[in-house]
Amino acid sequence: MRPFTYERATSAEAAARAAALTPGARFIAGGTNLIDLMKLEIETPAHLIDVSRLPMAAIEPTAVGGLRIGAAASNSAVAADATVRARYPVLSEAIVAGGSPQLRNKASVAGNLLQRTRCPYFYDTTKPCNKRRPGAGCAALEGLNRNAAIFGASRACIATHTSDMAVALVALDARVEALSPSGQPRSFPVSELHYLPGDTPHLETELIPGELITAVVLPPPPAGGQTYRKVRDRASYAGGLASVAVAGGQVALGMVAHKPWRASAAEGALAAGASPAEAIARELEGASPLGRNDFKVPLVARLTAAAIDDANGRG
Amino acid sequence: MTSVHDWDVTNPVKTNRTGLIGKAVERYEGPLKVTGTAPYAYEVQPPSPPAYGVMVGAAIAAGRITGADIAAAEASPGVLAVWTHLNVPKQAPRGTKAHPRSSAGSRPALEDERVAYFGQPVAFVIADTLENAVAASHLVKLTYDADAPDVDFLARLDEAGQPPGEQDVEIGDFAAGFAAAAVQVDGTWTTPIQNHCQMEPCASLVWFEGDKCIAHTSVQMVKPAQHGLAETIGIPRDNVHLMTRYIGGGFGGKGQTYDDLTLAALGAKALGRPVKVAFTRQQMMHGTVHRPATVQRVRLGASRDGTLDAMSMMTWTHCHKGGNFTEHASNFCRALYAAPNRLTGHRLVRLDLPAAGAMRAPGEASGTMSLECAMDELAEKLGLDPLELRIRNEPAVDPENGRPFSMRQLVRCLKEGAQLFGWDRRLPTPGQVRDGRWLVGMGMAAAIRGNFLLPAKCSFTVEPDGTIVVRQGMTDIGTGTYTVLAQIAAETLAVPLGQVRVEIGDSELPPAPGSGGQFGAATAGSAALMAGMKLRTAIAELATGDPGSPLHAGAPDEVTFQDGVIAISNRSETLSDLIRRAAPDGLTVEGEVRPAQDAQQWSTQTYGSHFVEVGVDPVTGEVRVRRMLGVFAAGRILNAATARSQLTGGMIWGAASALTEANPVDVRYGSFLNQDLAQYLVPVQADIGEVDAIMLDEVDDKANPMGIKGVGELGNSGAGAAVANAVYNACGVRVRDYPITPDKLLAGLIAQGR
Missing domain, CATH: 3.30.365.10 (Aldehyde oxidase/xanthine dehydrogenase, molybdopterin binding domain)
Structure with missing residues (x-):
């Protein structure tokens, strides 16, 4: 870990301003991912701006019947929120499928969205990784990549985004609210927060330098049942091999791409009357597995069909 | 000649008069551990502020270090020393023993420019704080001339040979028996490499008091650790006082010491202050031994009634190029099932992977994963x-x-x-x-x-306040050694459990082989029983020979022990009264157990x-x-x-x-x-x-x-x-x-x- 300086932000505006002014600055809230990465010097911030105590943890209804979740709300608080559990159960189920109770108590909503990949080659700094050092190459591409992406990957990066919460948010058509260093607020869909890797896998999100996520906003839930299913090697505290969030006719997949993957082709097929199995098969026509992760194609097919059935049963 | 029949005599553990043996007594050191106050090696309080060492692992699996740029690390804040093979203090050549009876030879750290496995410690930084040492460790720049690593176990099965000194064991005619069997199972199973993942990583804290090296480390066997360190840094064995009082899991992975101990000792010597070194979780994976992968072919041939006619288990496994460790996955089946025609053996491939070593139930843990499934398949066929x-x-x-x-x-x-x-x-x-x-x-x-059962010693002391002190160079790796030694002592001397103190994990105590191979409780416990029996005799003789004792002139073998009181019929006194009067410095005996020659x-x-x-x-x-x-x-x-x-x-x-x-x-x-x-x-x-x-x-x-x-x-x-x-x-x-x-x-x- 490299020496760094630290400040506790006094307001969201001040935090965003400070982040833009200080070279190498990073926000820190729960730190559950950032500090691990700092210990390995994968992240080497010169300055940390602590946003964990800003008044951004409220969970409150919106005028249009949705829910606004403050960026600093803990994962545990969101998962346990009565409104979330009643109206957005897919979100609650997704959150408790991630990490461990200790991590969820500490981790924030924005931090969960911005967690970095769990690709083992990203973590082993003796191996080439285009995320850590652009142009270095990708050790995972020809490596032990059983858990690599099957959608939207590139030769430069086959890593997945491993948030569970984000998959549910994408299925729910949630939006991110962010504040720029110049004090400009903006809002955009969570599905547009993360980039596909392309040739620049080190560029991971839509956020500009210093821009601070202040909230996630859920529209009213879609009609129909909701469910979240995650497949993993271990029953708890394990990254998924694949996951699926279903909210009515809206479907998103996790751990299959560099971002939470909205299954638009499957949704279109469902809307047109296809069976769940037919619908997910349509989505998987676009999958490009690499060999060791071939199993993810039938896994996603079976998991998604079962989850849609399950959600329909709950609707 | 010692015989198992010598053990036929009754003893307090067998009679278990107070019912303490077998009882679910709470852990002796439990309160210390759950309150976080048991000092593991890294947390022992040294006599002066320690410096912190951090190791740097090799980024290649095989080859040579061609260059080491340590200038930036040396210039980093708080740094006290930066070593590679080019400037590490002198150590004895690998494997050498200045003392011929040392139980381990020299294990030099940062030995030379060769890299034998990925993650091998190749540089070492000492600084005033852990943070400064970690930061500087990332500034050490090493260049390598890498060889293509020879690590593909499954691709190298053809090169496998007999482990040194071993032969296949065949009884009857396996091939004929298997061929003639009415029902057969012939399958190949593979088991992967496993890491021990002890909660406590390997860690050491060392300082010097004059010539004496005081070393706290986390290791399952005390004497080899003490001897190995002395041989490595070239000092007399008696000048190493090695302690391992609390250990956060061993599982076989701490059956030996690692470079944390050597480098902490070299650092403490060079700097003249305590130095502590711990492996990181990441470093543990490569830097310590692992359970090697196996390929196991099992063939079972049976009659229709299920009687096994033929049984074979052949295991292929791997170890480091510099080693001989063999995962004996086939051995256990030799004693498990009857079958007239039998063939078992092992093949070993040497690779550029880190050293393979013992892990909980070495052999059985891997081997049962095939044979016991083959039996299931055979049952189904039958x-x-x-x-x-x-x-x-x-x-x-x-x-x-x-x-x-x-x-x-x-x-x-x-x-x-x-x-x-x-x-x-x-x-x-x-x-x-x-x-x-x-x-x-x-x-x-x-x-x-x-x-x-291995040879072991143990000493028992009864102190003037009646406390029984058990002292043994034994370890507790989380298994309960402290507790069962206390139970044996309490039952043997018939004192309340609270009147027993157990001191283990120390090279200056009577030697025991430590923890491993599930021999710990039997070995250490038997030596403790022997010490307890000797102490009973010594106490009885002391009392009956002491004119001040109510038991004076009685027959020593008529002395009874109960609740901290010794008695001959209605004449009695407390242990503490006797010792305070007749042996004011306490009374100490040493017991010993050896394997019976006819065992x-x-x-x-x-x-x-x-x-x-x-x-x-x-x-x-x-x-x-x-x-x-x-x-x-x-x-x-x-x-x-x-x-x-x-x-x-x-x-x-x-x-x-x-x-x-x-x-x-x-x-x-x-x-x-x-x-x-x-x-x-x-x-x-x-x-x-x-x-x-x-x-x-x-x-x-x-x-x-x-x-x-x-x-x-x-x-x-x-x-x-x-x-x-x-x-x-x-x-x-x-x-x-x-x-x-x-x-x-x-x-x-x-x-x-x-």
Whole structure:
């Protein structure tokens, strides 16, 4: 870990301003991912701006019947929120499928969205990784990549985004609210927060330098049942091999791409009357597995069909 | 000539008058551990502020270091020293012993420019704080001339040779017996590399007091650690005082010391101040030994009635190019089942991977994963209950050497386990039971693990206040050594448990071999019993010979001990009154145990049975353990709580071996894929469901004077196979390539049309 300086932000505006002014600055809230990465010097911030105590943890209804979740709300608080559990159960189920109770108590909503990949080659700094050092190459591409992406990957990066919460948010058509260093607020869909890797896998999100996520906003839930299913090697505290969030006719997949993957082709097929199995098969026509992760194609097919059935049963 | 018959005499452990032996006494050091006040090596308070050492691991698996730029690290804040092979203080050449009877030779750190495995410590930074040392360690720049690493085990099976000094063991004519058998099973199983993942990484704190090196470290065996350090840094053995008082897990991985100890000692010497060094979690994976992968071919040939006619287990495994460690996965089957025609053996491949070494139940843990599944397959082919198949092949004597069993209750373990578990509710046809989305199945397996007694000493002191102090160069790696030694002392001297103090983990105490091979309790405990018996005699003689004692002039062998009071009929006094008056400095004796010379006339093993119920999600291939029950026969149990904890811990490890634990090798780099506990998957609470271990009443009078045997490794033997058999019973898919992860099981489910 490299020496760094630290400040506790006094307001969201001040935090965003400070982040833009200080070279190498990073926000820190729960730190559950950032500090691990700092210990390995994968992240080497010169300055940390602590946003964990800003008044951004409220969970409150919106005028249009949705829910606004403050960026600093803990994962545990969101998962346990009565409104979330009643109206957005897919979100609650997704959150408790991630990490461990200790991590969820500490981790924030924005931090969960911005967690970095769990690709083992990203973590082993003796191996080439285009995320850590652009142009270095990708050790995972020809490596032990059983858990690599099957959608939207590139030769430069086959890593997945491993948030569970984000998959549910994408299925729910949630939006991110962010504040720029110049004090400009903006809002955009969570599905547009993360980039596909392309040739620049080190560029991971839509956020500009210093821009601070202040909230996630859920529209009213879609009609129909909701469910979240995650497949993993271990029953708890394990990254998924694949996951699926279903909210009515809206479907998103996790751990299959560099971002939470909205299954638009499957949704279109469902809307047109296809069976769940037919619908997910349509989505998987676009999958490009690499060999060791071939199993993810039938896994996603079976998991998604079962989850849609399950959600329909709950609707 | 010492004989097991010398142990026939009665003793307080056997008579267990106060009922302390076997009782679920709480852990002696439990309060210290749960309150965080037990000082593990890294947390011991040194006499002056310590400096902090951090190791840097090699980024290649084979080759040479061609350059070391340490200038930036040296200039980094707080840095006190930066070493590579170019400037590390002088150490004795590897393996040398200045003292011919040292139990370990020199193990120099940063030895030379050669890199023998990925992650090998190749540089070392010492700074005033841990943070400064870590920061500087990242500034050490090494350049390498890398060789292509020779690490692809499965690709090199053809090069496998006999382990040194070993031969295949054939009895009868295996080939003919197998060929003629009415029913055959011929399968190949693979088990992966596993890491120990002890909660406490290897760590050391060393300082010097004059010429004397005071070393606190985390190691299972005290004497080799002390001797090895002395040999490495070139000082007399008696000048190393090595302590390992509390150990956060060993599992075989701390059967030796590592460079943390050597470098802390060299640093302390060079800087003249205490130095502490710990492995990081990531460094533990490569920097310490691992359980090597195996390929096991099992062939079973049986008659229609289930009688085994032929049995063969051949194991291929690997070790480091500089080593000879062999995972003897085939050995256990030699004592397990009767079969007239038998062939067993091992083949070893040497690779540029880190050193392979012992891990909990070395041999059995891997080997049962194949044989006990092959038995399940054979039972199915025969249309027999797998339990019945095992009972039909129960030998009357050790089938390999004809020796009588000292005690063998395997069949009772099988039968009682079946009854307690509800085995009769198992449906032999797979895939018939559903619970919600889960397919449910049951599996079972037998367990066996050897029992050992090694030479050990122990001293007992009775202090003037009546406290009995047990002193022994033994270790407690979380297994309960402190507690069972206290129980043995309390029962032997008939004092309350609170009147016993146990001091272990110290090279200046009477030597014991430490913890490993599930020999710890039997070995250390027997020496303690011997010391206790000698102290009883010494106390009796002291009292009867002391004119001031009410027992004066009585017969020493008529002295009775109870509740801290000694008596001859109605004449009595407290131990403390006697010692205060007659031996004001305390009374100390030393006891000793050695293996009986005729012990080899018996086949002495521990046994058990495992019963497991799993759920398989037929959609995803996920497996979750619902219930595990083990029934074990392992001699007299000293402490029901710590023994049960050992057994269930082993069972859970077995479940992990079947389902999650593995460290794949990236053959391009010669490194393991999983380098932390988020990636290397040991079970969490949610993985296991119910787990219980039952211990049968047993006394094995051929094992040692107390009739106890080991339980530390037995639980791990067979548990994984029972899980795999339950998976098959649940869904009809057999996966022979461990662990049984969802991707592998899914392929089988799809092939079945599920």
